Amino acid sequence: MSPPKHHPVPINILQEVFGYSAFRGQQAEIVDHVTQGGDALVLMPTGGGKSLCYQVPAIVRQRAGHGVTVVVSPLIALMHDQVGALEEAGVHAAFLNSSQSQEEAQHIEREMLAGRLSLLYAAPERLNTPRFLAQLTSLHERGLLSLFAIDEAHCVSQWGHDFRSEYLSLNLLHERFPDVPRIALTATADDITRADIIERLQLQDSRVFIASFDRPNIRYLIVEKDKPKEQLLRFIQEDHDGDAGVVYCQSRKKVEETAEWLRAEGVSALAYHAGMDSDIRRRHQDRFLREDGIVMVATVAFGMGIDKPDVRFVAHLDLPKNIEGYYQETGRAGRDGEAAQAWMAYGLADVVNQRRMIDESPSTEEFKQVQRGKLDALLALAEATDCRRQRLLAYFGEESEPCGNCDNCLHAPATWDATESARMALSCIYRFRQNGGQRFGAGHLIDVLRGKETEKVRQYGHQHLSTWAIGASLGEQQWRAVLRQLIALGHVVTEGEFHTISLTESARAVLKGEVQLLLRQPTTPARKGKTSRTGTSGKRATLVDPELAPDAQFRFNSLKAWRAEVAREHGLPAYVIFQNVTLAEMARQHPRSLEELSGISGVGAKKLEAYGEDLLRVLGAH
Numbered sequence: 001m002s003p004p005k006h007h008p009v010p011i012n013i014l015q016e017v018f019g020y021s022a023f024r025g026q027q028a029e030i031v032d033h034v035t036q037g038g039d040a041l042v043l044m045p046t047g048g049g050k051s052l053c054y055q056v057p058a059i060v061r062q063r064a065g066h067g068v069t070v071v072v073s074p075l076i077a078l079m080h081d082q083v084g085a086l087e088e089a090g091v092h093a094a095f096l097n098s099s100q101s102q103e104e105a106q107h108i109e110r111e112m113l114a115g116r117l118s119l120l121y122a123a124p125e126r127l128n129t130p131r132f133l134a135q136l137t138s139l140h141e142r143g144l145l146s147l148f149a150i151d152e153a154h155c156v157s158q159w160g161h162d163f164r165s166e167y168l169s170l171n172l173l174h175e176r177f178p179d180v181p182r183i184a185l186t187a188t189a190d191d192i193t194r195a196d197i198i199e200r201l202q203l204q205d206s207r208v209f210i211a212s213f214d215r216p217n218i219r220y221l222i223v224e225k226d227k228p229k230e231q232l233l234r235f236i237q238e239d240h241d242g243d244a245g246v247v248y249c250q251s252r253k254k255v256e257e258t259a260e261w262l263r264a265e266g267v268s269a270l271a272y273h274a275g276m277d278s279d280i281r282r283r284h285q286d287r288f289l290r291e292d293g294i295v296m297v298a299t300v301a302f303g304m305g306i307d308k309p310d311v312r313f314v315a316h317l318d319l320p321k322n323i324e325g326y327y328q329e330t331g332r333a334g335r336d337g338e339a340a341q342a343w344m345a346y347g348l349a350d351v352v353n354q355r356r357m358i359d360e361s362p363s364t365e366e367f368k369q370v371q372r373g374k375l376d377a378l379l380a381l382a383e384a385t386d387c388r389r390q391r392l393l394a395y396f397g398e399e400s401e402p403c404g405n406c407d408n409c410l411h412a413p414a415t416w417d418a419t420e421s422a423r424m425a426l427s428c429i430y431r432f433r434q435n436g437g438q439r440f441g442a443g444h445l446i447d448v449l450r451g452k453e454t455e456k457v458r459q460y461g462h463q464h465l466s467t468w469a470i471g472a473s474l475g476e477q478q479w480r481a482v483l484r485q486l487i488a489l490g491h492v493v494t495e496g497e498f499h500t501i502s503l504t505e506s507a508r509a510v511l512k513g514e515v516q517l518l519l520r521q522p523t524t525p526a527r528k529g530k531t532s533r534t535g536t537s538g539k540r541a542t543l544v545d546p547e548l549a550p551d552a553q554f555r556f557n558s559l560k561a562w563r564a565e566v567a568r569e570h571g572l573p574a575y576v577i578f579q580n581v582t583l584a585e586m587a588r589q590h591p592r593s594l595e596e597l598s599g600i601s602g603v604g605a606k607k608l609e610a611y612g613e614d615l616l617r618v619l620g621a622h
């Protein structure tokens with residue numbers, strides 16, 4: 001190993017390369033630990049600043065003569081932008097993936113083997129190839145294999161929501177190169193997933209850093225499905241006109257339909273799912289990253305590794321599988337720390353679907369049991385009448401106070417005692433069984449309870465049941481809420497193609513009146529107009545524009561136009577050149593010299609050199 005020439009200090013790298021004045025939260029501690037060769041498992045929410053936790057050590061160690069950091073990241077589609085951002089900051093980085101020509105790949109391999117690269121990004125499947133392993137071995141023998149960074153580490157666990165079998169072979173790295181330090185990072189992992197990551201990656205001896213999972217700038221809103229597409233449209237029009245956002249749907253078909261519908265309603269919406277032509281998919285992703293104000297309607301295939309900082313909302317039209325999934329997906333909003341919203345519409349059909357998907361999956365009973373438990377936790381969140389954030393954080397093992405920035409905190413929901421109604425529903429299901437052994441779905445059950453004489457009612461003679469019309473005083477929506485809760489709590493189950501309902505063992509206690517059921521009062525969809533509760537404050541409380549004085553606003557617009565041109569020339573998203581917050585700071589402070597410019601957060605040495613003069617010109621300093 002060549003002797004280290006000099007030992008740069010992490011804080012200097014942060015300031016010089018990234019243009020930031022200080023580390024945030026646990027970053028400093030993590031960076032020190034990893035720079036000195038320690039192993040680490042880092043759990044930090046999206047937007048918490050995970051990238052710097054391995055990028056700064058990578059740069060410090062490379063400058064100290066330790067060679068290349070290999071970053072394992074599952075999404076090759078995004079490596080280009082990640083590497084572009086580093087190169088913009090003057091860090092020599094590259095990626096190897098299947099999209100490259102042989103020539104390109106060979107050039108990068110040479111840079112890597114010479115130890116000149118600070119960071120090399122690679123997909124997990126590449127690590128298994130004999131060619132790549134031989135190259136790593138060669139680096140290692142010469143003391144030039146500095147560090148392994150394993151991004152999205154939850155992919156190694158089958159309990160996580162994004163299991164990838166290629167990740168399983170990552171423990172190979174540790175077996176082959178036991179003395180090379182490793183840092184594994186994830187934004188989402190509950191207890192069981194954490195334990196699994198540690199075991200599978202053999203990180204038993206590593207230090208575990210767990211940051212608070214709170215994302216205080218994200219407001220959580222969960223509404224009951226009524227006409228979901230219209231609810232979504234109203235949410236976008238009232239709170240997020242012109243904003244970038246992501247809308248998650250479960251099926252590809254629904255993705256396409258929803259995107260088309262939103263477009264017809266005047267929203268700049270694009271579709272994204274795994275079944276689409278890969279060129280179109282890439283084009284849509286590029287437009288989302290590069291243009292302002294695109295709404296991406298997508299399956300969960302979209303989003304991992306998307307580090308666009310100014311996504312202002314994430315909406316769910318279907319229930320996610322569990323809280324980790326929900327938190328990961330909603331976490332893509334507001335990475336820049338500005339106000340953002342996570343909105344979800346959920347209904348009875350969601351509960352039924354998710355339960356059925358678990359039941360019908362080919363997994364072991366143990367696995368299904370875990371999945372059911374996770375779904376239950378999510379349902380409890382959706383039905384909650386208390387603080388959403390408190391529940392979310394509690395799920396990740398954190399205690400907190402009511403947040404003041406979720407729908408329930410802002411507007412305490414009305415509740416009603418549904419104990420009697422639940423008993424009516426259960427005894428009606430019981431009567432069906434007695435009366436011919438037939439099972440029925442929720443729709444018919446509600447018709448009978450409400451005394452609605454349909455053809456089916458007459459066909460089965462259900463107007464003669466003792467439970468006929470006993471629940472006429474409740475509306476259909478309320479009945480749906482009761483059933484949803486009964487399914488969520490496991491007192492009834494739905495089965496088969498027609499989702500017929502039957503009682504479980506635990507229904508007995510409810511029937512006997514031993515269990516009290518307190519439900520949210522259905523929210524009336526008449527919440528019209530710019531509601532006082534979200535209104536503009538929920539929209540972009542601290543975002544740049546409204547605060548800027550007119551001349552500063554003018555400078556901000558000029559800077560954005562300049563940035564758009566540079567981004568286009570470099571084939572990179574605009575935020576890779578400078579983030580909005582940085583441009584806004586320039587517009588506000590109005591620096592007149594390179595010296596003043598360098599004091600602005602986000603302006604590192606390389607960017608100052610490359611763009612300083614141009615910026616001063618745009619700012620009218622010359």
Ligand code: ADP
Pocket residue numbers: 020021022023024027044045046047048049050051052307309335336579
């Ligand atoms: P994560 O990967 O955890 O989601 P990122 O690494 O993308 O988060 O960081 C989120 C945002 O915070 C980025 O815009 C990044 O530039 C910014 N950031 C991270 N650390 C700092 C810091 N110490 N000072 C200023 N900005 C930071």
Ligand code: ZN
Pocket residue numbers: 386387388389390402403404405406407408409410
């Ligand atoms: Zn709250």
